[in-house]
Amino acid sequence: SVVHMACSADARLLAVACDDGSLRCFDVTSSANSSVSLAQRWIVQDAHSVGGTPVGEDVALDRFEAAASDAGPVRSLAFAPIKNEKHALLLVDAARGAVSAFEATSERPRDVLKGKIGSETFVTAAAWGLSSGSERYLSLAIGSADGAIIELPISDLATGSTMEARTIPHPLTANEDDEDSPDWTCTHLHYLTHQDLCAGFCRVIATEEETDEDDEDDSEEIDSAEHETHLMVGSFSSSSKDAKWTELEDVAPHFTVPKNGRHAFFTTYCTPSSGVELLFVTSNLCSDIGVLSRLNVGDRWNELDLMEGNGAGCPTTDEDAFTFPTGIAAGSCEDRTVLVLGSTDGSLSTFKLEHRDEPKFGALTERALRPEGLGSKALPETAA
Numbered sequence: 001s002v003v004h005m006a007c008s009a010d011a012r013l014l015a016v017a018c019d020d021g022s023l024r025c026f027d028v029t030s031s032a033n034s035s036v037s038l039a040q041r042w043i044v045q046d047a048h049s050v051g052g053t054p055v056g057e058d059v060a061l062d063r064f065e066a067a068a069s070d071a072g073p074v075r076s077l078a079f080a081p082i083k084n085e086k087h088a089l090l091l092v093d094a095a096r097g098a099v100s101a102f103e104a105t106s107e108r109p110r111d112v113l114k115g116k117i118g119s120e121t122f123v124t125a126a127a128w129g130l131s132s133g134s135e136r137y138l139s140l141a142i143g144s145a146d147g148a149i150i151e152l153p154i155s156d157l158a159t160g161s162t163m164e165a166r167t168i169p170h171p172l173t174a175n176e177d178d179e180d181s182p183d184w185t186c187t188h189l190h191y192l193t194h195q196d197l198c199a200g201f202c203r204v205i206a207t208e209e210e211t212d213e214d215d216e217d218d219s220e221e222i223d224s225a226e227h228e229t230h231l232m233v234g235s236f237s238s239s240s241k242d243a244k245w246t247e248l249e250d251v252a253p254h255f256t257v258p259k260n261g262r263h264a265f266f267t268t269y270c271t272p273s274s275g276v277e278l279l280f281v282t283s284n285l286c287s288d289i290g291v292l293s294r295l296n297v298g299d300r301w302n303e304l305d306l307m308e309g310n311g312a313g314c315p316t317t318d319e320d321a322f323t324f325p326t327g328i329a330a331g332s333c334e335d336r337t338v339l340v341l342g343s344t345d346g347s348l349s350t351f352k353l354e355h356r357d358e359p360k361f362g363a364l365t366e367r368a369l370r371p372e373g374l375g376s377k378a379l380p381e382t383a384a
Helices: 063-068 214-220
Strands: 002-007 011-018 023-030 036-044 072-078 088-093 098-103 121-131 138-144 149-156 185-193 196-205 225-235 240-247 265-271 276-283 290-294 325-333 334-345 348-355 380-381
Touching: 011 072, 072 121, 072 138, 072 196, 088 121, 098 121, 098 138, 121 196, 185 265, 196 265, 196 334, 225 265, 225 276, 265 325, 265 334, 265 348
Parallel strands: 121 185
Antiparallel strands: 002 011, 011 023, 023 036, 072 088, 088 098, 121 138, 138 149, 185 196, 196 225, 225 240, 265 276, 276 290, 325 334, 334 348, 348 380
16 A cells, blocks of 8 residues: 655656555656556565554544554655656655665666664755755755754765755754753655755644543643644855744644654745745644745745635535645646645545636736735635
């Protein structure tokens, strides 16, 4: 069974992580009648750990089960977001605390990062980027259990040759006055552009409150520990190696994390209009989608307060029960920019990006002008 999958930027390759620990890669071809076929290119056995809730079980609709369930320890599987002949592929294994990288077009791929990252780094997240904005070198942002973010430029994917790694400072690295406070863990990384890195963090603070045994919800479902989350975007300039961080507080508020559960951020980025950048944020414990905008490179990201009924969100069931996100992605449909949202009921919902004052907003065939007043009076609207 499939526990994770990813498609290359040119849609030629499909990578699949399976619940037997294997990693498989398929060539994707289409015929004249629009049918799609898959041909296995290679398989790597024992590419990742196995475990978690069996994939064959029914998808949970309840937020407690949805957040606590886990098809396996593969936390990330992603191709580098550039169209080239090498098709770099990364895999993050949360059980082993490791990140692997493969040249997917190779007939016999191997983990080119094996032994490149010190054993003292327990990897919890990773994302592809471009080193200093160059098309020549790929770069990996690697998040660890102690909250550190490491940038590792890769000069040659075929041989695994790397350049000098560096630690990216961020506001949560050493911000605690209380030495007994637990460290933040980096749980999410996403390069929006080669100059902007979105990073999510989480930490669990144990409480001394005793569970009320007479309260069934507390004793069986709710985790008495406090789960704190933090999301921010770091913007890098060509003249400085340090980032200017924007803290995105409460952009995607979430429900209480259940026992044995975890919080997971989902983000996607798009430029639906000339000069307008949008960042969509949610989590596995939040039914709504937060939206942030930026009008100029280097500016702060600002949360958009959409009019009621114009935001994107997960559907409810026939019994009016909530469902929760399993992932989000920005794409295109009928020459318009759309947001695709996966939910715990197994559904995929699409939302077209529209603006009440700019008909061409989100159109892929037109270079729409930036709507005047975006972020204040004239807000982009999301319609189903």
